[in-house]
Amino acid sequence: MPQSEFVYVTFIRTTPEKLWQALTEPEFTKQFWFGVAQECEWKPGAAWRIVFPDGRVADTGEVVEIEPGRRLVLRWRHELQAELCAEGYSRMTYEIEQKAGFVQLTLTHLMETSESKFIKAISGGWPIILASLKSLLETGEALEGTGQPPKAR
Amino acid sequence: MATDIDKVFRALAAPDRRLLLDRLRGESGQTLSQLCQHMQMTRQAVAKHLKLLEEAALVVPIWRGREKLHYLNPMPIQEISQRWIGQYEAGRLSAIAELKAKLEEETDASI
Numbered sequence A: 001m002p003q004s005e006f007v008y009v010t011f012i013r014t015t016p017e018k019l020w021q022a023l024t025e026p027e028f029t030k031q032f033w034f035g036v037a038q039e040c041e042w043k044p045g046a047a048w049r050i051v052f053p054d055g056r057v058a059d060t061g062e063v064v065e066i067e068p069g070r071r072l073v074l075r076w077r078h079e080l081q082a083e084l085c086a087e088g089y090s091r092m093t094y095e096i097e098q099k100a101g102f103v104q105l106t107l108t109h110l111m112e113t114s115e116s117k118f119i120k121a122i123s124g125g126w127p128i129i130l131a132s133l134k135s136l137l138e139t140g141e142a143l144e145g146t147g148q149p150p151k152a153r
Numbered sequence B: 001m002a003t004d005i006d007k008v009f010r011a012l013a014a015p016d017r018r019l020l021l022d023r024l025r026g027e028s029g030q031t032l033s034q035l036c037q038h039m040q041m042t043r044q045a046v047a048k049h050l051k052l053l054e055e056a057a058l059v060v061p062i063w064r065g066r067e068k069l070h071y072l073n074p075m076p077i078q079e080i081s082q083r084w085i086g087q088y089e090a091g092r093l094s095a096i097a098e099l100k101a102k103l104e105e106e107t108d109a110s111i
Helices: A016-024 A026-032 A117-139 B005-012 B015-026 B032-036 B043-055 B075-110
Strands: A004-012 A037-040 A047-051 A057-067 A071-078 A090-098 A103-111 B059-064 B067-072
Touching: A004 A117, A004 B059, A004 B067, A004 B075, A016 A026, A016 A090, A016 A103, A016 A117, A026 A037, A026 A117, A090 A117, A103 A117, A103 B059, A117 B075, B005 B015, B005 B043, B005 B075, B015 B032, B015 B043, B015 B059, B015 B067, B032 B043, B032 B067, B043 B059
Parallel strands: none
Antiparallel strands: A004 A103, A037 A047, A047 A057, A057 A071, A071 A090, A090 A103, B059 B067
């Protein structure tokens, strides 16, 4: 089966509860995720979207699986760039595991096409977003430049 | 802490291990057998190198059924980059954002 996949594993000195909060609540995501908020009721089947401060909707989809503090699976389609939107829905999974003194976050983002341009695009974004998330949780400060809407590429 | 920078540099300090990372950059999510193809190394040597790469978190294993798939993990190198060149990146990000805003203003004005 042809597919494109991005995987990122990071270790954060925090608790699963705080990491979950940071990944889902707008007051946190705005600080490390280029100013975005996610609109979602956070329950199975709920509609989900990513919104920039100026109101533009960057991505849409729905909650496939949710287990707060443990696991989240989203159906995810990009909406702003026609070429990426045309690839359809991807599947993004966060898995959170408590380890000794830290929490392991495993992110996998999968598209069922080979050489997906969408996966290529998010492969550039996720490392910066997740490094900034780690910095925010461990030091109280996100990385410089990650609190505003995205850079042009 | 879970990421040990010494482990990362040690893991990167071998051409064969960098070659394995290149193979995973080309196609992420490969089994040990797939990684052994076209390699001038024994299966045991590849397995040993993968173990060191895993310990440095440069490679992460994910089980799909009974198959152990190896993925390239950008995190350790992202952290190295952040530590030494992050300060220049931030400047570049804001410069690009400013340029983009300016260009968009000009486009709006011309409509």
